[in-house]
Amino acid sequence: MTAPDIVIDARDVTLSLGKDAAQVDILRGVSLSVAAGESVALLGPSGSGKSSLMAVLSGLERATGGSIRVAGADFGALDEDGLALARRGRIGIVLQAFHLLPTMTAIENVAVPLELEGADDAFARAEAELVAVGLGHRLTHYPAQLSGGEQQRVAIARAIAPRPALLFADEPTGNLDAANGAAIMDLLFARQQETGATLVMITHDIALSRRCDRIVTMRDGRIVEGSVENALAGIDA
Numbered sequence: 468m469t470a471p472d473i474v475i476d477a478r479d480v481t482l483s484l485g486k487d488a489a490q491v492d493i494l495r496g497v498s499l500s501v502a503a504g505e506s507v508a509l510l511g512p513s514g515s516g517k518s519s520l521m522a523v524l525s526g527l528e529r530a531t532g533g534s535i536r537v538a539g540a541d542f543g544a545l546d547e548d549g550l551a552l553a554r555r556g557r558i559g560i561v562l563q564a565f566h567l568l569p570t571m572t573a574i575e576n577v578a579v580p581l582e583l584e585g586a587d588d589a590f591a592r593a594e595a596e597l598v599a600v601g602l603g604h605r606l607t608h609y610p611a612q613l614s615g616g617e618q619q620r621v622a623i624a625r626a627i628a629p630r631p632a633l634l635f636a637d638e639p640t641g642n643l644d645a646a647n648g649a650a651i652m653d654l655l656f657a658r659q660q661e662t663g664a665t666l667v668m669i670t671h672d673i674a675l676s677r678r679c680d681r682i683v684t685m686r687d688g689r690i691v692e693g694s695v696e697n698a699l700a701g702i703d704a
């Protein structure tokens with residue numbers, strides 16, 4: 468039997484900002500390995516470093532120490548342009564606040580990243596993606612003309628359209644009510660499984676985290692062992 472493909476291989480990652488007395492150690496030696504197709508929930512109290520870990524694992528922020536390999540790319544060996552290229556098409560990101568471009572329609576929001584990759588069928592693919600998230604009837608609506616749940620569907624379509632190996636979601640249901648949040652999560656898991664993407668999802672919702680294959684808990688810039696409830700309450704296992 469061969470080992471499964473490893474999509475994230477992070478070793479002893481540190482992130483410190485500022486200098487001398489003003490230095491803040493945000494990540495204090497995080498090691499994490501995630502296999503292809505796996506779904507991982509990242510849980511932890513506010514300020515524990517979840518979004519910061521996502522930022523370095525997605526190449527948006529450079530770690531100050533340790534090593535990160537994502538989908539075969541060695542982030543430490545890449546310059547800014549190289550990092551941007553490694554991200555493109557390989558990593559999709561869904562954020563709490565949707566972050567759609569307000570001057571573009573739903574289909575344009577999904578198609579433009581595909582065009583940037585050089586796809587010549589960007590609009591056809593964007594339409595298929597929006598149909599897959601149940602928005603075939605909202606192609607030419609602008610974000611302001613869409614509900615919160617609909618905007619998050621567009622954001623999911625945009626993130627998944629390039630068929631990234633890895634999908635990050637940072638509190639994707641944080642701005643939605645319970646019913647809309649549950650529908651968005653069903654959709655996110657369905658699209659993840661249909662496309663075979665690896666999913667790393669930040670959440671404060673324990674019930675939601677249990678739908679993932681694995682739960683990783685963080686506290687004070689580190690990954691901690693023990694029960695999820697204790698980790699969230701800041702109690703040592």
Ligand SMILES: Nc1ncnc2c1ncn2[C@@H]1O[C@H](COP(=O)(O)OP(=O)(O)OP(=O)(O)O)[C@@H](O)[C@H]1O
Pocket residue numbers: 484491493511512513514515516517518519520
């Ligand atoms: N640019 C920055 N400069 C200094 N400190 C920062 C910076 N960005 C984040 N931090 C600090 O790093 C710590 C981790 O922040 P991060 O946003 O990763 O937490 P989080 O676990 O995502 O929290 P939340 O659940 O509230 O979103 C926090 O203490 C935060 O104040």
Ligand SMILES: [Mg+2]
Pocket residue numbers: 517518519637
């Ligand atoms: Mg956060």
